[in-house]
Amino acid sequence: MPGVISRLYRGDIDIDFVGKRKTWYGLSALLLALSILGLIVNQGLNLGVEFRGGSVFDFARTPGSSIEQVRETVAEAGPHQVIVQQAGPNWRVTTESLKAEEVTKVQQTVSQKYGVPENQVSSQVIGATWGGEVSQKAWIGLAVFMIAIMLYLSVAFEWRMALAAIVALVHDLVITAGVYAWSGFEVTPATMLGFLTILGYSLYDAVVVFDMIKEVTGKLGTGAKMTYTQAANNALSHTLIRSLNTSLVAILPVAAILFIGTTLLGAGTLKDLSLALFVGMIVGTYSSLCVATPILVTLKEREPKWQALARRVHAKEVSTAKAARTVKEPVSAGSQGTTPPDDKRKKR
Amino acid sequence: MAPPTSSQSKPGRTLLLLLVLIIVMGATVALQKAFVPKFGLDLAGGTTVTLSPVLANGKTPSQESLDRAVTIIRQRVNGTGISDAQVAKSNDNIVIQIPGAGRDEALKLVSTTAELRMRQVLAVAAAKAPPVQPSTAAPAPSGSAAASPAASPGVASTAKASAAPSGNATPAGRALSKALTAPTPEPSETKRATTSGGRAAKASPSASASAAPSSSAAPEDASDPLAGQDTSGIDQALLTEFRNIDCSAKNRGQGALDDPNKQIVACSDDGSARYILDKAAVQGTEISGAQAGTDPTTGEWIVQVNFKSKGATQFADITRRITSLPAPRNQLANVLDGVVIVAPTIEEAIPGGSARISGSFTQVTATDLADQLKYGALPLKFKQSSVVSVSSTLGQDQLHGGLISGAIGLIIVMLYLLLYYRGLGLIGMASLCVAAVVTFLTVDVLSHNAGFRLSLPHIIGLVVSIGITADSFIVYFERIRDEIKEGRRTLRSAVEVAWRRARRTILVADAVMFIAAVVLYFLAVGDVAGFAFAMGLTTLIDIVVVFLFTKPLMSLVARMRFFAKGHKLSGLDAERMGRTGRAEQTLQEA
Helix, strand or coil: CHHHHHHHHHCCCCCCCCCCHHHHHHHHHHHHHHHHHHHHHCCCCEECHHHHCEEEEEEECCCCCCHHHHHHHHHHCCCCCEEEEEECCEEEEEEECCCHHHHHHHHHHHHHHHCCCHHHCEEEEECCCCCHHHHHHHHHHHHHHHHHHHHHHHHHCCHHHHHHHHHHHHHHHHHHHHHHHHHCCEECHHHHHHHHHHHHHHHHHHHHHHHHHHHHHHCCCCCCCCCHHHHHHHHHHHHHHHHHHHHHHHHHHHHHHHHHHHHHHCCCHHHHHHHHHHHHHHHHHHHHHHHHHHHHHHHHCCCHHHHHHHHHHHHHHHHHCCCCCCCCCCCCHHHCCCCCHHHHCCCC | CCCCCCCCCCHHHHHHHHHHHHHHHHHHHHHCCCCCCCECHHHHCEEEEEEEEECHHHCCCCHHHHHHHHHHHHHHHHHCCCCCCEEEEECCEEEEEEECCCCHHHHHHHHCCCCEEEEEEEEEEECCCCCCCHHHCCCCCCCCCCCCCCCCCCCCCCHHHHHCCCCCCCHHHHHHHHHHHCCCCCCCCCCEEEECCCCHHHCCCCHHHHHCCCCCCCCCCCCCCCCCCCCCCCCHHHHHHHHHCCCCCCCCCCCCCCCCCCCEEEEECCCCEEEEEEEEEEEHHHEEEEEEEECCCCCCEEEEEEECHHHHHHHHHHHHHHCCCCCCCCEEEEEECCEEEECCECCCCCCCCEEEEEEEECHHHHHHHHHHHHHCCCCCEEEEEEEEEECCCCCHHHHHHHHHHHHHHHHHHHHHHHHHHCHHHHHHHHHHHHHHHHHHHHHHHHHHHCCCCECHHHHHHHHHHHHHHHHHHHHHHHHHHHHHHHCCCCHHHHHHHHHHHHHHHHHHHHHHHHHHHHHHHHHCCHHHHHHHHHHHHHHHHHHHHHHHHHHHHHHHHCCCHHHHCCCHHHCCCHHHHCCCCCCCCCCCCC
């Protein structure tokens, strides 16, 4: 153990992220499939009252009752999404959309517990506060955001990096959504904002890694001793410490809110939000290392320039390994092309 | 402070700049005695208003019109910069929750119908109860009106027409007689609307004067406000209504929905005049946009209105048609929610599709009107059936729980930084603390001065931003360590070289976050926009902290022996990091 830690500390770590990309692709494909399955099986996400509308109960506040008590009481009667507010002299309780008999049950329970006559527990149907228009604008914003990011990354880096970053981002969002689908946690506006945070975080992480890859691969000339794949992997190993440290620093407070907060308080908005972030950040760290970069490398190795380099490096290694035959590759720029991509992938 | 090195940056000065920034914000906070930021609906509660539609004979409103009303109200709320208000249908009512208490203006704004119609003025008179002190009334009537009545299209010219008053006679003034029996209304405000399209100034500023009572008018015809006016083409019933209407009454028809296809009788919104108006020539639905602004020559607040293509044609037509008519028929009244807000004289046809409304607006009233016109009229008339204050949706326990566990998380982060980066970790911790202070101050200043309200998603966003801030200096530290490891440089030069490389990474990555924030802020509404705001803010703060604090501090620290010599606890111990070339050196440390 100490050996690994001090090697990590020295940045003297060499994990072949890119070389193992088939493993990562497989793992990601599995996770994505599970997530989509979850979304299908559970018929989408468990959307909160804010999206679907629900039922609202109003009744007089009795002395000594607290928000938590009322929340528990109403939850006992059946509804699982319960928002309690003081409204003037009354309690106002918002739940998901309830059927007539469920409404009666809530009214009875409240009436028994707080001694309010049943007919004085008023019930109303309320529409979505995060209705069609708000969600629609959020989606439009998201779409424009993706396009803007693609453009920016294409200018700052190149389109392949932009594409790889966006794929990684969608990957993170789908998996996070899958966790919600399987766990059945309520998706509230707060959760949506959690998703958006993940989006920013996932991109940020990928950009830092890409910046390093750009720097390292920028030094590769025609006479380089490394293929693009190897250089990218080198860059990844280089930023690994940063990635892990950053992720740890970002995840620790969220984890504290998730675990300590939930133990202290039980379920609530905090748990919904911090879970989204916790899952999203872990997936985000994973994807910037094991999804974004491998995709980038796959795209880059299709470029003639890098294919040629790969062949040269390959040839050199074969010859230094004292292979029986000498492979002569023409060094001219016109030598690109026909070799299938498999042929240049090499293991160290 | 530190002696500036020749070509290098001057870390002392930069740090001083940050200190000044913090002190300025701190002073703002202290001066305003605003030590706690304002919280949003979920953390602090607010006010809930229930709006009930007012409909004749107990009909129920259609669901579509309710939905449309919800959309418009939501737009209006967002237009005021309130980020986390909630608007929802509830049976046949609309429930609005606005964070904070005592925001009556916002509540009034959202429930105003805001139906604008432009109608030709057919007749005008002072309110039944004109001011007791005529001197407070509007300026003298415009003398520009043509003396002989021209037959207007659609209005048959009759013998009566020849009895029209000469230009300086003010029909409005004839109503003076009952003045003494009526309560004193507020001094009338002169509101005028003028034309636009760059030619606005041509419209006579005194146009509306003819709508206001004038002390110079002869009192003898006081019994009939219509005496001497051309009543051709006006429905008899309306004439009766006009004679009887009391515009000085508190309820003078504000909020009434007028039928655009009929002539109506209406009062001016300050109660100083009454009008008979023609069918609506242009309706508010034909407005494509509206902005509040100031008149470049007079500096007063105006509302600039742009029409859609049909509205532009209608507006051009009506102004062309009435401009040659005698007063008051050459006036075009802007009727908002049943009262005339302004009725300017049209001095020439106005093509071009835009008009402007001026009057005694303040910045607030002009902006409100522009917002109302821009987002459209509510399809229904509402009354506030209940206004109650509500508590937070989360309860204090969630806030406290979040803060406590967030603090614990922060402590763990600090311990980790210290353990991993040793001496450098101290600089990291200091950076985080400075970021926290700057963030708190910014949020506090913004919430008291720019309507920003902190809600739970913001707080979580801020907690996440710890990661982003930390990343910036982690990137920098790793670069420094790389330079040291390569073993070629002294710490002082390593700090500068590493900075040049780290700076680019930090800026590129922060730019991504900032683009995300800007796009979401401008395109999304409600919570999402508020969140984007927080995200953009923390990104900027991150840059400020790294550039103005972490880097200069690092430059200063690089001069200290403890760091420069790579003390074991400095986090810059070359041996321990495994300097290349001496990699075979044994490492006893765990």
